[in-house]
Amino acid sequence: MAIHERSLVEPERIVRKERLVIDGVDVSGDWNLLILPRVINDYDLDFGKEVLNTPEGKTINQCYQCSYCTASCPIHNYWDERYNPRHFIYLARLGMIDELQKRVDVMWRCVSCHKCTHRCPKGVLVEEVIKAILKVMAKRGLAEEYPSKKFDKFFTESVVEYGRIEDGELLFGWIEKQGYKVFKDPILKKPIPFVGDTPEWLKQLTMKPIKSMNIDFLLLNAKHMLFHPKTKNWNKFKQVLRKVMQEEGALH
Amino acid sequence: MGVIGKRVAYYPGCSLEGAARAYDVSTKIAAKELGLELDYLEDYNCCGAMESKNVTFMGTMLMNARNMSLARKQGHSVIVAPCNGCSFSLQRAEYFLETDKAIFDKVNALLREGGVDPLDQIPQTYHILEWFYTEAGPQKVKEKTRKPLRGLKVANYYGCLYTRPHFYARTYAHAGGQDEEARPRRRETADDDEHPYYMNALLEAAGATNVEFEPMHTQCCGGPHSLSDEMVSEKFVMMILQTAKRNGADIIATECPLCHASLEMYRHRLMMKGVPDVDVPAAYFTQLLGLAFGYSANDVKLKDNLSDPLPVLKRLGLA
Numbered sequence: 001m002a003i004h005e006r007s008l009v010e011p012e013r014i015v016r017k018e019r020l021v022i023d024g025v026d027v028s029g030d031w032n033l034l035i036l037p038r039v040i041n042d043y044d045l046d047f048g049k050e051v052l053n054t055p056e057g058k059t060i061n062q063c064y065q066c067s068y069c070t071a072s073c074p075i076h077n078y079w080d081e082r083y084n085p086r087h088f089i090y091l092a093r094l095g096m097i098d099e100l101q102k103r104v105d106v107m108w109r110c111v112s113c114h115k116c117t118h119r120c121p122k123g124v125l126v127e128e129v130i131k132a133i134l135k136v137m138a139k140r141g142l143a144e145e146y147p148s149k150k151f152d153k154f155f156t157e158s159v160v161e162y163g164r165i166e167d168g169e170l171l172f173g174w175i176e177k178q179g180y181k182v183f184k185d186p187i188l189k190k191p192i193p194f195v196g197d198t199p200e201w202l203k204q205l206t207m208k209p210i211k212s213m214n215i216d217f218l219l220l221n222a223k224h225m226l227f228h229p230k231t232k233n234w235n236k237f238k239q240v241l242r243k244v245m246q247e248e249g250a251l252h
Numbered sequence: 253m254g255v256i257g258k259r260v261a262y263y264p265g266c267s268l269e270g271a272a273r274a275y276d277v278s279t280k281i282a283a284k285e286l287g288l289e290l291d292y293l294e295d296y297n298c299c300g301a302m303e304s305k306n307v308t309f310m311g312t313m314l315m316n317a318r319n320m321s322l323a324r325k326q327g328h329s330v331i332v333a334p335c336n337g338c339s340f341s342l343q344r345a346e347y348f349l350e351t352d353k354a355i356f357d358k359v360n361a362l363l364r365e366g367g368v369d370p371l372d373q374i375p376q377t378y379h380i381l382e383w384f385y386t387e388a389g390p391q392k393v394k395e396k397t398r399k400p401l402r403g404l405k406v407a408n409y410y411g412c413l414y415t416r417p418h419f420y421a422r423t424y425a426h427a428g429g430q431d432e433e434a435r436p437r438r439r440e441t442a443d444d445d446e447h448p449y450y451m452n453a454l455l456e457a458a459g460a461t462n463v464e465f466e467p468m469h470t471q472c473c474g475g476p477h478s479l480s481d482e483m484v485s486e487k488f489v490m491m492i493l494q495t496a497k498r499n500g501a502d503i504i505a506t507e508c509p510l511c512h513a514s515l516e517m518y519r520h521r522l523m524m525k526g527v528p529d530v531d532v533p534a535a536y537f538t539q540l541l542g543l544a545f546g547y548s549a550n551d552v553k554l555k556d557n558l559s560d561p562l563p564v565l566k567r568l569g570l571a
Contacts, residue, residue: 055309055348055355074472078491079484109481111488112302113472117417118424118445125419131306148306151480155303159315163297167271167513174479201521205558208520214555217273224270231297233367237318240366241311250308 007081009035044095050136051092057132062122063089069116069126075109082106085116085126092133100133101142107134108146139249150177156250160241163231166224175199190226256378256386256441261328262290263319263377265338265509266298272509274553278538279334279380281552285396285545286388290332293322299333299341301510302476310358314366316345317359321368323375334380334538336508337475340413342377343420349374378441379414379421381507381537385450386441390457398546400459403568406540407465407501407532408451409492411511412472415445446470451505451537458544468495473514489518490527497529502564505537512536516558533561543570 013036019028051057067086070076075083083106091100100107107130116126137143151174158165158173172191175198176182183196198206268276283290296319300312319342323331333339349356349371360370418424422438423445443450448470452462471492474485492515496504506512515534522530535557542552549555549571554562565571 055352074488075484078487109477109484111412111472111475111477111481111484113412113475114417115412117419118415123419125417127417135306147480148477152303152306152476155301156307156311159298159300159304160311164266164269165298165301167267171479201524204524205517205520208558212555212560214550214553217553217556220273221270229266229269232295234297237297237314237366237368240362241314244310244314244362245308248308248310250311 005084005087007084008087013038040096042098044097047095047097047136048093051129051132054132054135056125056128057136059124060089060093060129060132063093063124063129064122065090066121068119068121069124072115072119074113074115075106075111080106080109083109085110085130088130088133089124089126097137097142100137104134104137104143105146107143108148160238160245162228163234163238164229166228168221168225169228171202175202188226256332256383257330258287258387259289259291260330260332260378260383261293261323261326261375263293263296263299263323263331263333263338263342265333265335267335267509267513271513272536274539274556275334275509275512275536278536278542278552281547282384282538282541282545285541286384286392288383288387291326291328293319293326293331296322299338301337301341305341305344310362312341313345313348313355313359314362316342317349317363317371318366318368320345320375321363321371324371324373325369329373329375331375331377332380332383333377334507335510336379336411336413337510339377339379340420343422346374346377347420379507381414381450381454382441382443385443385454390453393454393457393541393544397458397544399544399570401455401540401544401570402459404460404540404565404570405463405500405502406455406460407463407496407499407504408455408469408537409465409496409504409506409511409515409534410448410451410469411506411508412470412475414507415443415448415470418445421445451507455505455537455540458541460540460544463496463499463501465496465499465501468492473511474518475510475514478510478514478517485514486518486521489515490522490530493519493522493530493532494528496532501532502568503540503561504532504534505540506534507537519559533557533559533564535561 015034015036017032020032051060065086069085073085082103110130112127114127120126134143172182181197182191184191264276297315300315305312331342333342363370415421415423423442424438456462468491472488473492474488478485512534519530539552539554549562562571
């Protein structure tokens, strides 16, 4: 017997029997696959309400569980079956937090391609809702640090500080956070490519331009890496941004 | 066809000032040839892309509202962005500001506090491809083409956020949402949502041949997780490149600096691992248009592309 959305059932709850006799009737072969019942210890209805009260999550209650989002999702289809946006919304509305917590290691994998939101027949902003669920979980201390959160914070910090981002800084800064030792010049404390401990692909990728690229393009990027491009008149706005983020609890 | 206007505010985004300089230069060339005018948005700031919105909601609203306010100050009601991420962020802010009065008022108050003029009206954001197609169109491209891209087989890669989600990009209006007022309206100039064709039409008018590329033309490249989730991005880019190569493409035409960078970076890594059929180079569609309009490879900065499309174009006698 096929189990619909088998990824939702833990392997230890699936029992397959060689021979099964129920009330004197031998049902082996057709009905020998059993799913043990799930025990729900606790639920928290406030969780769904809290998601509903965020500006991104306000469409969560329009969901009628058709699973079009899951069927469209590239992460579900090509990477990990356990990533299932329909199920996340279901769990959040029922407030089954421990079940959500079991899936927190895949929940961050959303690549924001918005196929789910685009195709939803009920007008749920699925991608935003999933991110809102994650945010609420993080606020309650249920979701720990995961790679994309680290990167998002790193990126946002750069935007808030300078008003603009710089690709070289992002790339090398991220690699440094991954545990590589990036060589920095002693005066401006900026990373210098080619020297130090960088991944092999990045070394090759940065060596290639030397041979074939326009010199002015290389100089432009080197200049940007040394002197971060900035937005003028940014300081006053930066204060407001920081204040708003402080209110949202986004700074820690 | 609706009308966007020949003269618009141009929001290039951070990427086009540095790593994606080629896109910036070639966009200006193509716009000039097609008789369109870009008004550079002075002193803009980053839109927050797909990353900041996961950290702070109000923060991203503010960042985008600041750019909108700058556009209004320069007297524009239309912003054009060449990057999927930028146009998405601006359109997302547009959606929330339009549908939620409380957010709009709060943003305006905060803008005033930050020393920026509050918004009197919310400017509309379009992707540059939509603008090119609507205001110039394939006919104009055909007229301007001096060196047709004859024999060049192109796979047109649109990426995720060009037509998605329809709430923000307004590509499709179906029964979404319970609130009649909050339902998205389809924009007259919008591309087809699941089967976009504007880039196909423009490049075909320039003489190129389009190869079959569905459904990978709108498959995600890993996007915001290009750096933080390498395995997934690698697989997605592999699927995109292999589909293009196996359908006979010489080159992939892109319209987003983020997708472009992701494709080129992972192409290199996949080739280092010895994965077959991934060696298709990528070029911005405006670079190809520039070549067709008679500009040299150096004018459209083809050498800036890490994946090096020059050999392919030279073999066909186009560069």
